[in-house]
Amino acid sequence: EAGVAQSPRYKIIEKRQSVAFWCNPISGHATLYWYQQILGQGPKLLIQFQNNGVVDDSQLPKDRFSAERLKGVDSTLKIQPAKLEDSAVYLCASGIQGYTEAFFGQGTRLTVV
Amino acid sequence: DAKTTQPNSMESNEEEPVHLPCNHSTISGTDYIHWYRQLPSQGPEYVIHGLTSNVNNRMASLAIAEDRKSSTLILHRATLRDAAVYYCILPSGTYKYIFGTGTRLKVLA
Numbered sequence: 001e002a003g004v005a006q007s008p009r010y011k012i013i014e015k016r017q018s019v020a021f022w023c024n025p026i027s028g029h030a031t032l033y034w035y036q037q038i039l040g041q042g043p044k045l046l047i048q049f050q051n052n053g054v055v056d057d058s059q060l061p062k063d064r065f066s067a068e069r070l071k072g073v074d075s076t077l078k079i080q081p082a083k084l085e086d087s088a089v090y091l092c093a094s095g096i097q098g099y100t101e102a103f104f105g106q107g108t109r110l111t112v113v
Numbered sequence: 114d115a116k117t118t119q120p121n122s123m124e125s126n127e128e129e130p131v132h133l134p135c136n137h138s139t140i141s142g143t144d145y146i147h148w149y150r151q152l153p154s155q156g157p158e159y160v161i162h163g164l165t166s167n168v169n170n171r172m173a174s175l176a177i178a179e180d181r182k183s184s185t186l187i188l189h190r191a192t193l194r195d196a197a198v199y200y201c202i203l204p205s206g207t208y209k210y211i212f213g214t215g216t217r218l219k220v221l222a
Contacts, residue, residue, distance in 0.1 A: 004156075031208060042200060042212035043157065055207050091156050095208065101147075102210055104156030 002026065004105035006092050012111045018080035021108045025073070025094030031055075033102065034067055034077050035091040043091055049075065050097070082112045117201045122217040125191045133186040133216050135201030140181050147204060148175065148186045149212075150197040157200065157212070160186065196220045 005024040013019050025032050030051050035043035046065065048055040051072035060067065064083070069075040079086055089109050095102040118136040125131040137146065147162040161168055161175045163184075168175040174187040188195055200215040 033210070035212075042198075042214050045209060045211060048207070048209055050207075056209055093156070093210075097208065101159030101162070102208075104158065107156050 004092055004094050004103050006090075006105035006108055008108055009106065010109050010111075012113065013082055015084055015112050016081040018078065019082055019110060020076050020078045021090050021092075021110075023075045023077070023092030023094075023105060025075070025092070026103055028096070029094035029103070030072070030097050031095045031102075032069055032075050033091075033093040033095075034075070035093065037089045037091055037107070039088070046077070079110075082110075084112050086110060087112045117203060117213055119199075119201055119213065119216045121214065122219065124219045124221060125188075126221050127193060128190050131188040131191045131195070131218065131220075133188075133199050133201075133218065134183065135185070136183045137201070137203055138182045140203060143206075144203045146175065146177060146181075146184050147202045147210070148173070149200045149202060149210075150195075151200070151215070152194075152197045160199070191218075191220045193220050193222060 007022050032049040034046045037043040046060045047057040047067045049069045052069045067077045089107040091107045093102045093104040145162050145164050148160040149157040150160050151157045161173050163175045176185045198215040198217050200212050202210050204210050
């Protein structure tokens with residue numbers, strides 16, 4: 001079974017530039033999550049989708065971050081404009097509805113200089 | 114969301130059992146207890162979950178206290194590949210996984 005795919009794996013941008021990350025969840029998984037993980041910390045949930053609807057985006061900095069999940073499958077997370085403090089690993093995860101496991105991708109490491 | 118408390122770090126010798134504790138005194142009757150681990154430079158991976166009874170799988174065992182206010186993840190024989198950060202999580206009713214800082218397990222050869 002293919003896992004959660006994320007791209008790119010690494011990205012370096014200058015502050016004030018924009019950047020986008022892509023996630024392809026496991027086929028059939030209705031729930032999709034985006035997390036931000038700053039070095040030395042646990043992952044922080046940014047947004048949770050159920051199919052193509054938003055379940056929770058309370059921790060998403062909406063002045064600069066946006067996310068969409070078209071047709072309830074792939075998802076993109078965008079940052080515009082980026083700040084130095086956005087340097088982190090951005091993780092995508094997916095799951096089947098219910099109290100079962102969430103599957104994580106390897107993440108995209110973003111460095112803002 | 115119910116909160117969990119874990120030690121920041123633990124050490125174990127290779128091939129010895131490891132008991133990783135988690136306190137969740139505000140757990141509700143319907144909260145499942147999930148454990149994930151994160152190997153270096155990897156995304157988190159599911160380890161085990163349970164509700165009331167102790168659970169076993171090929172990776173680990175989960176021992177849940179009778180009052181459900183604490184649980185212990187048991188690695189029966191730690192290997193160097195088990196060195197990771199272990200997270201104890203109580204997902205909310207909307208299956209929201211909130212990670213704390215976890216326990217960093219160091220396995221000594």
